[in-house]
Amino acid sequence: MHVRHLSLVDFRSYETAEVALEPGVGTFVGLNGQGKTNLVEAIGYVATLASHRVAQDAPLVRSGAEKAAIRLAVVRDGREQQVELEILPGRANRARLGRGGPVRPREILGTLRTVLFAPEDLQLVKGDPAARRTFLDDLLVARQPRWAGARADYDKILKNRNALLRSGRQGVDRGALEATLPVWDEHLASVGAHLIYARLRLLRDLAPYVGKAYDEVSAGASDAGLTYRSGLHEQMAEALAAGEVPEVDALQAAIHQTFEQQRRSELDRGVTLVGPHRDEVTLRLGELPAKGYASHGESWSFALALRLGAFQLLRHDLGTDPVLVLDDVFAELDGTRRERLAAMVADAEQVLVTAAVAADVPPELAGRMYDVTKGSVTARE
Ligand SMILES: Nc1ncnc2c1ncn2[C@@H]1O[C@H](COP(=O)(O)OP(=O)(O)OP(=O)(O)O)[C@@H](O)[C@H]1O
Numbered sequence: 001m002h003v004r005h006l007s008l009v010d011f012r013s014y015e016t017a018e019v020a021l022e023p024g025v026g027t028f029v030g031l032n033g034q035g036k037t038n039l040v041e042a043i044g045y046v047a048t049l050a051s052h053r054v055a056q057d058a059p060l061v062r063s064g065a066e067k068a069a070i071r072l073a074v075v076r077d078g079r080e081q082q083v084e085l086e087i088l089p090g091r092a093n094r095a096r097l098g099r100g101g102p103v104r105p106r107e108i109l110g111t112l113r114t115v116l117f118a119p120e121d122l123q124l125v126k127g128d129p130a131a132r133r134t135f136l137d138d139l140l141v142a143r144q145p146r147w148a149g150a151r152a153d154y155d156k157i158l159k160n161r162n163a164l165l166r167s168g169r170q171g172v173d174r175g176a177l178e179a180t181l182p183v184w185d186e187h188l189a190s191v192g193a194h195l196i197y198a199r200l201r202l203l204r205d206l207a208p209y210v211g212k213a214y215d216e217v218s219a220g221a222s223d224a225g226l227t228y229r230s231g232l233h234e235q236m237a238e239a240l241a242a243g244e245v246p247e248v249d250a251l252q253a254a255i256h257q258t259f260e261q262q263r264r265s266e267l268d269r270g271v272t273l274v275g276p277h278r279d280e281v282t283l284r285l286g287e288l289p290a291k292g293y294a295s296h297g298e299s300w301s302f303a304l305a306l307r308l309g310a311f312q313l314l315r316h317d318l319g320t321d322p323v324l325v326l327d328d329v330f331a332e333l334d335g336t337r338r339e340r341l342a343a344m345v346a347d348a349e350q351v352l353v354t355a356a357v358a359a360d361v362p363p364e365l366a367g368r369m370y371d372v373t374k375g376s377v378t379a380r381e
């Protein structure tokens with residue numbers, strides 16, 4: 001698929017922008033702070049309903065304005081679809097598909113698929129487990145948008161269960177608490193088991209693509225791998241770390257068993273200690289974990305390999321290419337890695353690149369150039 005047109009109103013530094021795009025490579029060039037990343041951030045937001053840079057929506061709205069709007073024309077298999085999103089910080093966003101009436105924002109998920117690589121992705125390798133959980137869960141949704149609902153349900157259940165456990169520490173009668181808790185145990189175990197199951201299947205499918213991408217980027221045979229580390233009871237955790245994918249029922253039973261083991265600690269600490277939100281994915285190079293061991297260059301290659309692996313997986317699954325966005329990557333890579341990356345992505349249906357220095361982008365990726373200056377975008381002839 002590809003984006004044929006991008007319109008912005010009061011998004012970030014843009015009062016308005018109208019950008020015609022084409023399949024193939026499009027490169028946004030301009031000095032620092034001119035608005036290159038803002039453009040691709042808008043495209044990524046429509047695909048995922050989240051920014052790759054900020055957790056809150058407020059910074060996305062141009063300073064002084066009340067709301068921002070992004071409108072895209074997305075082409076898939078020759079058919080064009082309009083998708084529109086209004087961002088209203090502190091309120092529910094508004095979405096529209098085609099010429100129809102408003103839809104819930106979640107309903108536009110799947111219309112556009114993107115894989116976005118940005119310098120922030122170094123956190124996937126060096127950062128906290130939360131970054132890697134989010135990577136996995138976002139990819140789950142990119143693959144099958146219905147997972148967005150399960151994810152939201154899980155967050156709600158977790159919040160409620162935590163509130164209940166916390167109330168126990170604040171002197172609420174423990175008898176009453178222990179009578180209500182099983183209801184939330186049941187909800188959490190049910191939705192949580194489905195989520196863990198989906199993550200495990202995703203990891204199993206993704207891992208070979210990531211390993212291959214790592215070797216291609218780094219020109220080595222490095223055995224880059226991903227391991228699921230679960231906070232479930234020991235026996236189950238070992239099976240999951242070994243790459244087994246148990247049935248949902250078995251996972252659900254394991255969550256219940258682990259609840260029993262952890263009951264005391266949960267009541268003492270007033271927080272849920274079991275479930276997908278406590279699990280993590282570790283990245284390793286051979287036998288060593290990437291975090292804490294990998295060099296800067298290796299960490300970069302791994303982060304890139306995760307995104308390129310995700311791209312390959314989605315391409316394989318969807319039967320169409322997601323739009324590949326490379327924000328500021330070439331400046332970070334040496335000449336050989338640049339050329340290798342260029343060769344790997346050159347056949348994607350659409351690649352959008354941002355670069356402060358045009359010369360950093362390898363000639364193989366020479367496509368359409370756009371000059372970005374102070375919130376205005378001009379295509380070069
Ligand atoms: N909500 C906002 N309102 C107004 N301006 C904003 C807003 N958010 C960001 N900006 C401005 O947008 C600019 C940053 O744009 P962007 O991140 O796209 O730059 P860039 O071209 O990618 O730069 P670099 O080459 O450094 O990555 C900054 O000057 C910032 O002040």
Ligand SMILES: [Mg+2]
Nearest residue numbers: 036037328354
């Ligand atoms: Mg930028």
